[in-house]
Amino acid sequence: MPSSDEPAIRLREVTHVYGAGAAAVTAVGPVSLDVPAGEFLVLVGASGCGKSTLLRLIAGFEAATAGAVRVAGADPSPGVTSSVVFQQPRLFPWKSVGGNIDVALKYARVPRQDRAARREELLARVGLDGMADRQIWEISGGQQQRVAIARALAAPTPLLLLDEPFAALDALTRERLQEDLRAVSAATARTSVFVTHSAEEAVFLGSRIVVLTHRPGRIALDLTVDLPRSGVSADELRGSAEYAALRTEVGRAVKLAAAA
Numbered sequence: 001m002p003s004s005d006e007p008a009i010r011l012r013e014v015t016h017v018y019g020a021g022a023a024a025v026t027a028v029g030p031v032s033l034d035v036p037a038g039e040f041l042v043l044v045g046a047s048g049c050g051k052s053t054l055l056r057l058i059a060g061f062e063a064a065t066a067g068a069v070r071v072a073g074a075d076p077s078p079g080v081t082s083s084v085v086f087q088q089p090r091l092f093p094w095k096s097v098g099g100n101i102d103v104a105l106k107y108a109r110v111p112r113q114d115r116a117a118r119r120e121e122l123l124a125r126v127g128l129d130g131m132a133d134r135q136i137w138e139i140s141g142g143q144q145q146r147v148a149i150a151r152a153l154a155a156p157t158p159l160l161l162l163d164e165p166f167a168a169l170d171a172l173t174r175e176r177l178q179e180d181l182r183a184v185s186a187a188t189a190r191t192s193v194f195v196t197h198s199a200e201e202a203v204f205l206g207s208r209i210v211v212l213t214h215r216p217g218r219i220a221l222d223l224t225v226d227l228p229r230s231g232v233s234a235d236e237l238r239g240s241a242e243y244a245a246l247r248t249e250v251g252r253a254v255k256l257a258a259a260a
């Protein structure tokens, strides 16, 4: 039975193996980790270290080969325990911006009469006020990813999972989206797990950072980030000595973990 005493995410000695026999690839583990509600956890590590696999286990897209994955004391179930944002927005191209949000609101059983207000609120949260009637092909890649985030926020799942959502965007758009996601996270306090290669992105977004070793991914560093979550501008944050020191520390840890 789900229990309120359980952390938002609990991983116990989790291992994941793809394939079998001579073709078996151990992608992750063993990993043990407790994530309290409200935390913004960033998983960072070199390419192929198992970050996406760990996220997929937390989402429930994959079942662990060994060990236990629990979300608030229950088995993970995509769309029920978590909403996922991928590198590509995966929107319905034949629906408008608002239509894409409505699908999630309908699925979340938001009453029809409440949907328009909720849709506008979600679009405003991601900086797309008044864009509900635009078609998906009329908006930029960055705006499409904003719609994907709003759609994920529409579902009242305990977890928000993001798998390199900004990796395909240009540097300026990526920075703007990072800033808006940080603000959304501070305002909603939804427990989140964000996967990235970038130490910089990890430090900017995370309230906690876990660096993974090379494959099979294990925890190389588990760091609480004490930077302020609100009340400071993105430029001030990025310009601070604490931010620079953390970025260096995490960048070094990622390199060391990849080489070890």
Ligand SMILES: Nc1ncnc2c1ncn2[C@@H]1O[C@H](COP(=O)(O)OP(=O)(O)OP(=O)(O)O)[C@@H](O)[C@H]1O
Pocket (backbone or CB within 6 Å): 018, 019, 025, 026, 027, 045, 046, 047, 048, 049, 050, 051, 052, 053, 054, 197, 215
């Ligand atoms: N379906 C699969 N079948 C076999 N091996 C897989 C499968 N998916 C992933 N792998 C392997 O498992 C390892 C971990 O993959 P994963 O995608 O989790 O890493 P990652 O850290 O997210 O990588 P990247 O940052 O490049 O996306 C890699 O070596 C990958 O080749």
